[in-house]
Amino acid sequence: MGRLKARAREASESNQKNEHRSICLHSFSDLSHVSAATFMYLLKDCYFYGTHKATAKFRILQQQVKRALNNAPQPGPFTYIVQCMYIIPLLGQSHAEGFSHMLISSLRHLKSVESVQKDFIDAKCLAARLVLDILASVVPHEERILVKLLETFDIELKDMAHAFCGSELGDEDLAAAREHLKQHVQYFMKSESYVSAVALMTRFSIQCCDESFLIKLIGSKQYKAAEEWAAFMGKEMIILIIQKYLDVKMLKSANELVKQYDLAEEFPDVNYLYKESSLKKLAEKGCWDVAEVRAKKDTKLMEYLGISCYGSWLYGEG
Known part of the structure; x- marks a missing residue:
């Protein structure tokens, strides 16, 4: 008798899971009347009801999200995802970064689609507002997600200024936005969040550091960030980073930079040494x-x- 009850319970749970999965897939097939909050609730439940391992579940769900974003989310896929990004922290910290990464990366294939270009442009200002809210700790997202938002929505200083100041923009508004972002750069530097600091500096042309910052980046093994910042600062800093690489015998990296920036004249022996x-x-x-x-x-x-x-x-x- 006990076995029959156990089997009946398992069958009931299995039916519930299948029913819930059917509801999710049906909702994903037409997002025209599905709010961002409902979408995120269904997405979270799909994840928790899934029987695969975490990595496999995320991969499967990402494919579903990619398909769903082609099914009329309102007012458009980019705006819809920004709305979702505001909701994700409410679902719990443990999976927030994973869901955020899933949603943002699902937009990549849409950036070249002509029919959603207007929504992409409209969403940039909303994404800029989200970035400001993340920087102000109003919306708790990881710094890696902040950097991905900047890249995916191709956010420019004018977008940040519009989100920060609103209305018509003048030169003083751009300067005010840059100064505001500069304060966050300084905060990131103090907390040794160098990747985020470099992302803000290079994207919004904020110059507030000297070569000692480059040495800090190399010392903390943030080589990619060091190279991005050196490229942003210009030839003198690129030459300095190559020299620093040579000092610590990072010959491959030094050789790649010499080739990339055509500096064989300044470093004639690097290729041979490599x-x-x-x-x-x-x-x-x-x-x-x-x-x-x-x-x-x-x-x-x-x-x-x-x-x-x-x-x-x-x-x-x-």
Whole structure:
């Protein structure tokens, strides 16, 4: 008797899950009358009712969200997602970043769709308002989500100024918006949130740091942020970061920057040093054939490889 009750309960729970999944999929098939709040509630329930592991559930749901955004969300997909971003923190902190990432990344394929361009333009100011609310801690989102919003909605200083000042914009409004954002940059720097600080500085042309900031970035191993900030500051800072990379033997990164910014004249030996270093690593692993192919036709490198080979043999004999 107990087994029959257990089976009946399992069957009932299974039916409830299937019924709920059907309701969600039906709602996702036409978003024209589904509010952002309802959409997020259904999305959360789909996640919790799902039987797959977390990563698989997020992947499946992201595909559903991508399809749903083509099904007439009002007034448009970009505005709709901004509305959702205000609701996500209310669903609980544990999954807020995951859901936020899912929604924002689901917009990428729509950026080139002609029919939603008006909504994209209209949503930029709303997204800028959301950014201000996140910066003011009114809407709690992770800094990584803040950076993704800036990138996805391609938010410019004029959008931030419009959200900050409203109405018609003058030069003084742009200056006021930049000064306001500068305060947040300084806060991020004090809290060592360097990626967020660099994102604001480079996007809104805020110059408030010297080369000591670059040294901090490299010291904290925020290399991508360091390169972005150096590029924003110009040639002098790019040369400095290459030199710093050379000082700590980051030859591959130094060589890539030399190539990217056409600085072979300033650093004539970097390419050779990088190749030499690569050959040394291959030799240490015993990959002599690969090393020989890499050194092809370069007499100097072949000589270096020969010396390395002899040294390795001599060391082995000893």
